[in-house]
Amino acid sequence: METLLTIINAFGDTIANLWRSSGFANMALDSLGMILISLVLLYLAIVKKFEPLLLLPIAFGMMLSNLPMGGIFHMEYFDPDYIASLGYDKGTLFAINEVFSHGGLLDYLYLGIKLGIYPPLIFLGIGAMTDFGPLIANPKSLFLGAAAQLGIFLAFFLALFLGFTPAQAGAIGIIGGADGPTAIFVAKSLAPELLGAIAVAAYSYMALVPVIQPPIMRLLTTRRERQTVMAQLRPVSRTERIIFPIAVTLLVALIIPDALTLVGMLMLGNLLKESGVAERLVKTAANELMNIVTIFLGITVGATATAEYFLNTSTLLILALGVLAFIFGTAGGVLIGKLMYVLTKGKVNPLIGSAGVSAVPMAARVSQKLGQQENPANFLLMHAMGPNVAGVIGSAVAAGILLMLLK
Amino acid sequence: MLLRIAASVPWMQNYSTVSEKFFIGVTMTLLGLSIVFLVLVLISFMVSALGRLAGGRRKQETPPVAEPVASVHQPAAVTAAPSEEPETDATLIAVLAAAIAAFTAESAPRSSAGFTIRRVRRV
Numbered sequence: 001m002e003t004l005l006t007i008i009n010a011f012g013d014t015i016a017n018l019w020r021s022s023g024f025a026n027m028a029l030d031s032l033g034m035i036l037i038s039l040v041l042l043y044l045a046i047v048k049k050f051e052p053l054l055l056l057p058i059a060f061g062m063m064l065s066n067l068p069m070g071g072i073f074h075m076e077y078f079d080p081d082y083i084a085s086l087g088y089d090k091g092t093l094f095a096i097n098e099v100f101s102h103g104g105l106l107d108y109l110y111l112g113i114k115l116g117i118y119p120p121l122i123f124l125g126i127g128a129m130t131d132f133g134p135l136i137a138n139p140k141s142l143f144l145g146a147a148a149q150l151g152i153f154l155a156f157f158l159a160l161f162l163g164f165t166p167a168q169a170g171a172i173g174i175i176g177g178a179d180g181p182t183a184i185f186v187a188k189s190l191a192p193e194l195l196g197a198i199a200v201a202a203y204s205y206m207a208l209v210p211v212i213q214p215p216i217m218r219l220l221t222t223r224r225e226r227q228t229v230m231a232q233l234r235p236v237s238r239t240e241r242i243i244f245p246i247a248v249t250l251l252v253a254l255i256i257p258d259a260l261t262l263v264g265m266l267m268l269g270n271l272l273k274e275s276g277v278a279e280r281l282v283k284t285a286a287n288e289l290m291n292i293v294t295i296f297l298g299i300t301v302g303a304t305a306t307a308e309y310f311l312n313t314s315t316l317l318i319l320a321l322g323v324l325a326f327i328f329g330t331a332g333g334v335l336i337g338k339l340m341y342v343l344t345k346g347k348v349n350p351l352i353g354s355a356g357v358s359a360v361p362m363a364a365r366v367s368q369k370l371g372q373q374e375n376p377a378n379f380l381l382m383h384a385m386g387p388n389v390a391g392v393i394g395s396a397v398a399a400g401i402l403l404m405l406l407k
Numbered sequence: 408m409l410l411r412i413a414a415s416v417p418w419m420q421n422y423s424t425v426s427e428k429f430f431i432g433v434t435m436t437l438l439g440l441s442i443v444f445l446v447l448v449l450i451s452f453m454v455s456a457l458g459r460l461a462g463g464r465r466k467q468e469t470p471p472v473a474e475p476v477a478s479v480h481q482p483a484a485v486t487a488a489p490s491e492e493p494e495t496d497a498t499l500i501a502v503l504a505a506a507i508a509a510f511t512a513e514s515a516p517r518s519s520a521g522f523t524i525r526r527v528r529r530v
Contacts, residue, residue, distance in 0.1 A: 139454035146440075146447040153439045157432035166422055166431060239461040240454075247453055255446055390447065397446050401439050 026068035030307035037310075038063035038302070041200070050207035054180065054298050058200065061302025065106060073106035073303040074098070078114060078192055110300040113188050113195075118297040119181035120265040125290030126181075126392070127245070127269020128282045130360070134386040136240050137233040140340065140348075145390025147336035148356025149398045151176030151329025155321045156402075162317055167191055170402040172318050175202045176325025177395030178209070178357040184301060185262060186399045190406055196305030197315040201322035209362045210369075212323065213330050213354050217370055220334045221350045225341055227375040228349035230383045241274040252397060258407075259400025266396065329357040333387065355384040358391035 019025050041059035045052040065073040076082040077095040086095055093114055099107050112118045135141050156173035164172060171191035174183045175198060183202040187195045205212065218226075245267035253260040269285050272278045337353025351371050355363040367384035421427050 136454055136458065139451040139458070142447040142451040142454075143444075146444045149443045150440065153436040156439075157436055160422065160428045160432050161425075166435075170435075237461050240457050243457055243461065244454065247457065248450055251449060251453060252446060255449070256442070393450070394443055394447055398439060398443050401442050405435065405438075 021069060023068045023070075028068070028307065030311050031066045031068060033311060034066040034305065034307045035063055037305075038066065044204075044207075051203050053294060054203050055207070057295055057298025058203065058302035061106065061299035062196070062305045063302075064299070065303035065306050070104070071102070072104040073110065073300075073306075074103065075304055075306045075309055077103070077107060078110065078304075080192070106300055106303045109296050110303065112293075112296055113184060113300055114192070116185060116188065116261065118293050119185035120261050121293045122181040122290060122297065123262050123265040123396075124269040124285045125287075125293070126360070127266040127271075128273045128286040130266075130270055130273075130389055130392070131385070132244055132270060132389055133236045133241065134233055134382050135389050136236045136244055138383070138386045141352075141386030142390045142393075143340065144333050144336055144353045144356040144387035145392075145394040146356070147353065148329045148333035148387070148391050149177065149394045150332030151325040151327070151357065152395070152398050152402075154328045155325035158324065159317075159321050162321070164314070164317075165191075167406045168194060170406040171198055172321050173325060174198075174395070174399055174402060175205065175318075175322040176329045176357070177391075177398055178202070178206055178326060178329065178359040178363070179392060179395045180206060181297075182262060182358075182395050182399045184297070186402055189403060192304075193309055194314065194318060195301065196310050197318045198322075199301040200305065201319050205322055205326050206359045206362065209326075209357075209359045210366050212326050213363065213366050214370055216327055216330045217334055217351055217354050217366075220331060221338065223374060225338065225350050226371060227378065228341065228346060229375065229378050230347065230349055230352075230380065233382055233386075238274070238276075242271065245271040245274065248393065252393070252400075256397060256400040256404065258403040259397050262396040262399060263393065266392065326357065330354045333357060333391075349378070349380055349383065352380055352384040352387055356387040356391045356394065358388065358395050360388050360392060361385065363391070364388040 038059045041055055041062065044050040045055035045059055061073075064070065065075070077098050078093075083092050083095050084090065086098070088095065094111070099111075152173040152175075154173075155176050156169045159169035159172045160166065168191040171183075171187040171194055174186040177183065180199065180202050184195065184199055187198045191198070249260075249264055249267040252263045269282075272282045272285060333353035333356035334350055335353070336356075337348060337350030340348040340353075341350050349367075349371060351367045352364075355367045357363055364381055364384035364387075368379070368381040371378040371380040422431055
């Protein structure tokens, strides 16, 4: 009889322990909220096809790191305050011993972001896929690519007034660059605590470019301007295509050394492509490597959005500032486009200005679509690709400036 | 260099009052935007110069290519072409030579110089 009781007790204890160490008993309400958010993002990625290649891993990473007791990711190991409380030197990037003795899979993969490895590798792939031809054929596109960076700095301005520190404001402003890897690259240095919110905002708004941009473009242009048909671009020689990435790297790196990593990798990818002698490497950079890095980047960026760091008013402010940054960027591009329309006596369609926010090639497609709605004989796609790829260079340069001034 | 100096000035240390925030915001916006413009305008000039050096050579080449080819090869073509009406054929060949030259110059400017019309056959 006594033995039976002992067995029943032991059984009961084990079940109780199992329950206590299970996720159900340890689920905090805010973590549950984050899991629900991740499910919404998964819905947006899978059903609505919002940048699914990134949003899907981001949403799943978010779900994984908010599940209690799994130990797959410890955001606190990367929190400067926590690192300082453990007695590490100021400026130590992560709690080195903790990561290597108690870290989970995503802690290790997150090092690729923390050490600034993934975004430049993605840029390598983007470079290998980008055709700078339209930009070389029409160098004035670069004005539009520069003007569209207006959103970054105006969002910075607003963020300061909303109570963010200059470094945080810079990291929020870069959302206006409409370039996911650039935003992550800047945020991980300037405001790692906001990385999750910034990445989610940047990638969601990039997917929403066809919704955000057209009303602003219509508002700022007249029907006549939108109907402008542009002359065909001149053909670009192979020599020009090969010299371009080399010259841009040298020029940008010498003026803004902090932009070297992003611009350098972008241009290396492009040189591999245009040189025509490294086809295997181009294929790897633009496909396999890019895909692998995208998975790592997505899942770890999502993982940083834990309840403690994501569920607060800053996230809502960041989402609001992000959309404003996109709007200002679009407006900046379109307004300079209008100026060019006037200066060239109607040879430049101002609609291509909005493509200056990077978001390749979505923003260029929006210009094409709006142009064609007004005038079915209007083909703006190639003309808009110029400012579009100029925007990639522009936002990388702006990122370099923010890093240099705010780090 | 300019940036290094700007970065070393402690103008961003205090950001508590509205006026300080305004100062930082305006400075950053103006400084940031003007540097972005400066860099991209420099790239723009560089690309234009590149176009004039590498792309411009093509422009000078294209027009002369079409004419000499037609005139140079015309005699060869005339002698080579077996014909009933030499005069009409000479004009025809000249026209054909010019058309081919113009066409090949468009698609591959540097390879257009070396062709000869040996025979024209009516189909």
